[in-house]
Amino acid sequence: MSSIDRISRKPAPPIDDVHVNAAAAAEAAENTTNHRVDTTFDKFHDRYSTRSLGLKTSPVRALFAVANRPEVVSLAGGMPNIADLPLDVVGESLKELVDTRGAVVMQYGSGQGEPEIREHICEVMAVEGLIADPDDVTVTCGSQQGLDLVTRIFCNPGDVVMAESPAYVGALNTFASYQAEVIHVDMDNNGLVPESLREHVTAARRNGKSVKFLYTVPNHSNPSGISQSAKRRREVLAAADELDLLVVEDNPYGLLNLDGDPLPTLKSMDPDNVVYLGSFSKTFAPGFRVGWVLSPSFVRDKLVLAQESATLCPPVFSQFAVSSYLAHWDWRAQVGSFIDMYRARRDTMLASLADTMPEGTTWSRPSGGFFVWLTMPGAVDSAAMLPRAVTNLVAYTPGTAFYADGRGQRNIRLSFCYPTPERIKVGVERLAGVIREELDIAKTFELADGRHHLRDFGPGPNLA
Numbered sequence: 001m002s003s004i005d006r007i008s009r010k011p012a013p014p015i016d017d018v019h020v021n022a023a024a025a026a027e028a029a030e031n032t033t034n035h036r037v038d039t040t041f042d043k044f045h046d047r048y049s050t051r052s053l054g055l056k057t058s059p060v061r062a063l064f065a066v067a068n069r070p071e072v073v074s075l076a077g078g079m080p081n082i083a084d085l086p087l088d089v090v091g092e093s094l095k096e097l098v099d100t101r102g103a104v105v106m107q108y109g110s111g112q113g114e115p116e117i118r119e120h121i122c123e124v125m126a127v128e129g130l131i132a133d134p135d136d137v138t139v140t141c142g143s144q145q146g147l148d149l150v151t152r153i154f155c156n157p158g159d160v161v162m163a164e165s166p167a168y169v170g171a172l173n174t175f176a177s178y179q180a181e182v183i184h185v186d187m188d189n190n191g192l193v194p195e196s197l198r199e200h201v202t203a204a205r206r207n208g209k210s211v212k213f214l215y216t217v218p219n220h221s222n223p224s225g226i227s228q229s230a231k232r233r234r235e236v237l238a239a240a241d242e243l244d245l246l247v248v249e250d251n252p253y254g255l256l257n258l259d260g261d262p263l264p265t266l267k268s269m270d271p272d273n274v275v276y277l278g279s280f281s282k283t284f285a286p287g288f289r290v291g292w293v294l295s296p297s298f299v300r301d302k303l304v305l306a307q308e309s310a311t312l313c314p315p316v317f318s319q320f321a322v323s324s325y326l327a328h329w330d331w332r333a334q335v336g337s338f339i340d341m342y343r344a345r346r347d348t349m350l351a352s353l354a355d356t357m358p359e360g361t362t363w364s365r366p367s368g369g370f371f372v373w374l375t376m377p378g379a380v381d382s383a384a385m386l387p388r389a390v391t392n393l394v395a396y397t398p399g400t401a402f403y404a405d406g407r408g409q410r411n412i413r414l415s416f417c418y419p420t421p422e423r424i425k426v427g428v429e430r431l432a433g434v435i436r437e438e439l440d441i442a443k444t445f446e447l448a449d450g451r452h453h454l455r456d457f458g459p460g461p462n463l464a
Contacts, residue, residue, distance in 0.1 A: 073427030113139025166402035191228030220369025
C-alpha cells in the first residue's frame with residue numbers, strides 16, 4: 001500500500017464523534033460568520049491593553065503636515081505666536097544657567113517640581129486673584145500631563161466625567177485613554193448651564209454610574225471661545241457643591257483676556273473643591289512644556305506619586321529656564337504685548353467672517369484666548385468638507401473633534417492666534433467660498449431641507 005493510500009484510507013470515526021465534529025464545525029462556521037477578523041501588519045495587535053483602544057489620533061495633530069505647507073492658510077491649530085518673544089534675552093538666560101548652575105539644572109529633581117518655579121507660579125496665579133501656597137503646586141510637563149495625572153488618580157474604567165459642550169479635544173482623548181465615559185453638559189452664551197449639570201449628574205448616578213468630576217475651561221474656552229460670566233461661575237460652583245462634585249478647572253488662556261482684566265478663577269472662588277490646571281505654553285513658550293496643578297494637599301500627594309511613576313520628575317532644565325525668564329524679564333509687559341497682537345488677529349477674523357460668510361452662518365465672539373466657534377447652515381458636514389477646503393488652500397478643525405458623542409458635524413473651530421491678519425483675511429475668504437460650494441451641492445441634492453439627525457445641532461454655542 002502506498003503512503004498516499006495509508007493517509008487517505010483512514011477508518012471512519014464512531015457515530016458519536018461524527019455528531020460532535022459536525023456540531024463543532026457548525027459552531028466554527030457561525031463564529032466565522034458573526035465575528036469580523038481584521039487584517040493587520042502589527043504582530044502585537046492582539047497583545048495591547050483594552051486601555052490602548054481609547055488612544056486616537058488627534059485631528060489637530062493630523063492636520064499639522066498639511067497645514068504647515070506655505071500655500072495653505074491654517075486656521076486649525078492653536079499654536080501660539082512667539083515671534084515677539086525676546087529670544088536674545090532668553091538665549092542669554094539659558095547660557096547663564098548652564099555656565100553658573102549647570103550641575104543643578106541638568107540633574108534630576110523633585111517629583112513635585114523645584115521650589116523656585118513653584119514660587120514663581122504662585123506669583124503668576126496671583127495676577128488672576130488666586131493666592132496659593134507653593135507647597136500645593138505640582139509641576140507637570142504642560143497642563144496636558146497635569147490633566148492626565150488628575151484623570152489617572154481619580155478615574156476607573158467606566159467612571160463618568162462631565163465635560164462642557166463642546167470640549168477640548170486633548171481632554172477628551174485623555175478621558176478615553178483611561179476608559180472614562182464623557183457626558184457633555186450644555187453651554188449657552190454665559191458658559192456652562194447649571195441646570196444641565198444637575199440633570200446629567202443626577203441621571204448618571206440614578207443609573208448606577210460613578211461621576212468623578214466636572215472638566216471645564218471657564219476662560220475663553222477651547223474650542224468655543226466662550227467665557228463663563230462671574231454670576232454663572234458662582235452658579236456652577238454652587239451646583240457642584242450641591243452634587244458633591246469635584247471641579248477640574250483648565251485655565252491656559254486666563255491671562256489672555258483681550259477686552260479687559262482677567263476674570264476670577266473658579267479656584268479662587270472655591271479653593272477646597274477645585275483642582276486647577278495652569279500652563280506657560282500660551283503666555284511664554286510651549287516648547288519648555290512647563291505646566292502645573294494646584295490642588296488640595298491630599299490630592300497633591302497622589303499627584304506627586306503619579307508624577308514620579310510616570311517621569312520620576314518634570315524636566316528640571318525647563319523649570320529653571322522658565323523661572324529665570326520670570327525673574328529677569330518683565331513678563332507682565334510681554335503678556336500685554338501678546339494681548340495686543342492677538343486682539344488685532346481676533347478683530348480681523350470677526351470682521352472677515354462678517355464680510356464673507358454666507359447667510360445663516362453664526363459664530364462666537366470670544367473675549368480672549370485663541371478660538372472662534374463657527375456653525376454652518378444647512379446640511380454641511382465639516383469633517384467631509386475638510387479635504388475640499390485643503391484643496392482650496394485653507395485648513396480648520398472639524399467640530400466633531402470636540403464631542404465624545406458624535407455631534408459637531410455643522411461646526412468648525414477657527415484659530416486666529418498664529419496667522420498674520422493678512423493671512424487670516426485670505427483664509428476666511430477661502431473658507432467662505434468652500435462653504436458656499438458645499439451649500440450649493442447640498443441644495444442640488446436636496447440635502448438642505450432639514451432632514452438631518454438631531455445630533456448635528458448639539459447644545460454648543462451658536463451665536464449670531
